Amino acid sequence: MAILKNRHDEIEKLCAKYPSRRSALLPVLWMVQEQEGWVSQDAMKEVAEIIGCTAAEVYEVVSFYTMYNQKPVGRHHIQFCHTLACAICGSHEAVGHIREKYGFDEGASISRDGKFSLVEVECIGACTEAPAMLVGETLYGNLTPERLDEVLNARN
């Protein structure tokens, strides 16, 4: 194991929690992503060995779940909700604001300086605090232009 080296005990403990080793597939993929920021093909091969399935089976899972990044992301990964409750509270304008102000080329998902990446996602369960986004693992709601800039400027 090259990517998850030194994490053998942690992985075995995780697998032991489930009646079937295969159940640890999603959690192990999370371990990879938390460490690397994304899940590469090499990582998928390694995870396949750990779980005892084929790399194709791992890919089948990775490609189903939208939160596993199949490409590297920016230092700060923004997931902005664009579903109805947020959309009627300005999420499209907010996304436009981010793209314009933080240096995203048209159609690009990573800012020119690599600091931010941005994806529009479906409802993130913060509808009463619309518009809402996740930056990394942290949820921010009730976003105004000022608050959004405050949150993003505080990151480097």
Next chain:
Amino acid sequence: MPAAAYEKVLLPNIEKNETEWLSAYQKGGGYTALRTALGMTPEAITNLVKDAGLRGRGGAGFPTGLKWSFLPKGVGPRYLAINADESEPGTCKDRPLMEQRPHSMIEGIIITCLAIESQQAFVYIRGEYYNSAKVVQKAVDECYAAGILGNNVLGSGKRVDLVVHRGAGAYICGEETALLTSLEGYRGYPKLKPPFPAISGLYGKPTIINNVETVTNVPYILNKGVDWFKSFVHEKSTGLRLLCVSGHVKKPGVYEVPMTYTLREIIYDICGGIRNDHDLKFIIPGGSSVPWLLPDKLDAVCSMEGLQAAGSFLGSAGMMVMDHTVCPVWALTNLSAFYRHESCGQCTPCREGSAWLHKILLRIETGHGQEGDLQMLRSIAGTGPGTGMICGRSICALGDAAAWPVSSALNLYWNEFEEHVKNKGCGYKNKRFWMNKAGNFVNDAFAHKPTWGHAAH
């Protein structure tokens, strides 16, 4: 009818947004219901929950005690899977429940395990809820250290283990059979029922799936009694309910209420009315899948029966409120994009149907509607539940969920849809899609000045 003063139990201090850890929870009487339950038979616990009339809070409102009693006698091991996938747009109550009162949920889980004679429970938390998973894991660790979980629950000799499992971004994993396949480590594909999970669920074993809020009610039923729970009642809707009100109300939020208020009381009294004193346009009362309601239904009681009588459902109690600036065609296009994206793709009516609904709506919304488009939408989505090309023809209810809003919006706003087709586009100012020279639909977010942020308080 407005309720008399009542004590909130599920989220009494929601504004504070603090986590109640083990010592504080126990000081307030936490885990006494578990002690009571340890002295009861599984049947006695199940009967109590049946008598209280507790119904599932995840969406379908199935009677909880009855579900538990479907487990085949003498077959094991049995599993309990807690549905914390909360992905139905408009719904955001399980997150504060887990983050503020994790022990209240865990106590409910252990008692449920005793009732269904299970020794192993899983909490399946949607991937986006990083913090909920951390908080619940820490609370679980506290329980193991205190002997509340593990081989000898509070010295009773009974075993209950609890595993926190994270999803990774797929609405469909909230559907119970998809949740189980995901928990087994596969793509979250729903399965045909029967067999129901109570007979053949996780790893092929008898399994009960309950929503977070459902099991969190259980300790309070034991502590405060069936009569207390039934003192909040409208027809067959008993107990308190976490109602999530979002959109154009002055005070959006999660409110713990008896199911006795009318929509008018909720929107105008509890939530302070519509922002900027605009007019109310329509209400999506129970999560994005349910039929829409017009202001003429404001006197409907917000209970499972009350909203059904009004032509919709209480569902997951995620209520989205739209003011008169919202274009129904645009709103429906937004929702149909959601279902198209979240369809797991396993069965044709849902995969193709949800995609076609979205494609047609998008072209109508952007001014490229064609003659016959509305009829085509109708023929795909039907005129109501159970009709059309998707409803009742797919493996799981996501197909129905994609069709219902379309048939309902067409029923309510046929004229506005027709005008969109005739006038080649939207008369509303908030148009947000256009077609570029290459013929692709793009979002016109760039064209908008950031005048947003009005929902903040």
